[in-house]
Amino acid sequence: MATATHSAERPPTSDGPTGTERQQGSGPIRRIIAASLATGLVAAAVVTLGVFAGAGEHATTGSALLGFALGWAMLAVLSVRMTDQPQRWAFIPAAGMAATGLGLLVLAPEGGALTVAGWVWPAVLLALALWMGLRVRRSLAAGSGRWLLYPVLVVMSAAAVGGAVETVALASAQNRYAMPGRSYDVGGYELHLACTGSGGPTVVLQSGLGEFSSSWARVAPAVAGTTRVCAYDRAGQGWSDDAPRIQDGLQAAADLHTLLDRAGENGPFVLVGHSTGGSYAMTYAARYPEQVAGLVLLDASDPYQATATNSTADPSVPAELAVLPSLARLGIAQLVPASWSSLPEPAAGQIQAFATSPRGFQNTADESAAMPALFGQAQALTTLGETPLVVLTASETAQTNDGWSAAQSRMAALSANSSHRVADTTHAALLDEEHGAEVSARAIDDVVHAVRSGSPLASD
Incomplete structure (x- = not known):
């Protein structure tokens, strides 16, 4: 008697096909x-x-x-x-x-x-x-x-x-990191301002790309022993709020003018700009000449590289920079070594925290986009008359960048009462390192003294 045999078949599960089917x-x-x-x-x-x-x-x-x-x-x-x-x-x-x-x-x-x-x-x-x-x-x-x-x-x-x-x-x-100083409304958003010292004229510090008020941790205390000094954060930097849109030099100048007025800081001021902060200072001086008693440019960026059409161009963030805030949101920037700043604490930690944050990357992207317009607007400053001006050039930058010395000399020629000096240091060290900060503070003190006394600047 034949018997029928049936092979046992495992029914497919709802999770996927069987091994044979796979x-x-x-x-x-x-x-x-x-x-x-x-x-x-x-x-x-x-x-x-x-x-x-x-x-x-x-x-x-x-x-x-x-x-x-x-x-x-x-x-x-x-x-x-x-x-x-x-x-x-x-x-x-x-x-x-x-x-x-x-x-x-x-x-x-x-x-x-x-x-x-x-x-x-x-x-x-x-x-x-x-x-x-x-x-x-x-x-x-x-x-x-x-x-x-x-x-x-x-x-x-x-x-x-x-x-x-x-x-x-x-x-x-x-x-x-608690905020030093105070914040003031400048028209729908607040900017941070920290002032120390007493006396006049008041010195206003303008930071460069990727910097903010804490970057002046060595310079500001040294200057505060001579006169009143204020460090502030542009919109999107440090403890300041973000602006509704990317700002060019003229908008930043208007913000600073409003900030100083609402904080009760009286001009005219000695403006100090490091790197791209120099172009922000020049733009302010061109827009509010009556508010400028003196100017110090610390290895300032070359604004003459821009063309006249750049000053009215709509800022556009480069695509490669625009993705950095999103990548920073994934914690990638936390892999950056924490010892890259030579500033003392807590400033070094504050700068590290801001520079590696999504907001820090966004600010760098936004200000990079506004840079062509900023440079074009800085060129509106064609003369300072007899206003005291010190142009301090870092030797390393002059040696590694073609045309840098010529641009620095061109900026020094803006005033009939100017001094063009070369510091044996690097671009960043003018703020970060003790020697560079001392040289920067001395340049500021010289301009303050010239403003007070009405005397011409010494060459060095």
Whole structure:
């Protein structure tokens, strides 16, 4: 009597196909995974560096998420339609990233709101990455392209951890570094001003690109022994609020004029500018000549490199700089060594915290975009008459930059009462290091003395 035998078959589970089915479709699924990941990466690069090039942090992050969402959606759709290994789980990250990206583009949150969101999104992203890892393991065999997805999930997890570290670092810096001085409303937003010392004329310190009031930690106390000195933060720097839009030199000058007036600081002032701060000081002097008693340019940037048309150009942030705030939000900047500033504490820590923050990178990007207009506006200063002027050039900068000495001499020629000096130091050391700060403070003191006495400046 014949007996019928039935082979036991394991029914497919809802988590994915059986091992045999996986082997049959391993080739197509591998190609689909590779193509989907490549599509997401390319799409994110195209929209952030092309379509939304130079946009704010919310647009850069939002557009990148939309690009990545496209890649995950492609994986889900093509695997369902073209293979026997459907990866329907990929619809979840696609939908989540698309919704978040659209939300950022539509709502356009500012940096403060993004910082608050940093207490939430890293945990959500980490949970999503871990869940995706489980789904990948259950729905794909080892030879079906799983190895292509695992590195992506590791990057997502690292981004989540880095985002959490960055959020904690931002909160720690805010609690650790109390604001010196006061903030004053200049028209819908507040600027920070810290003044010490007494006597006149009052010295006003203008920081360069990537610097702010703490950068003068060595110079300001030295000058305060002679006269009153004020360090301030332009919009977007240090303890000052962000401005509604990128500011050029004329807008920054108007802000400073309002700030000094509302703080009760009386001019005329001795303006001091380091690096690009020199162009801000020159622009202020051209706009408010009656408020300028003297000028000190510390290795000031060359404003004559700009053309006349630059002064009216709309500022546009370079695409490569626009992505830096979003990358900093992932904690990448926390990897920067903490010992790069020679200033004493707490100034060194304050500068480190600001320079490596998303807001610090955004400020650098915004001021870089405004630089051509700033240089063109600084050229409006064609003469200072007999106003005391010291131009202090760092020897290293003159040796490494063609045309730097000529530009410094051209600025020194703005006044019939000027002194052009060369300091044996570096560009940054004029503020950072003890010797350079002493030379800078001496130049400021000489201008203050010339203003008080009405005497001509000595050559050195």
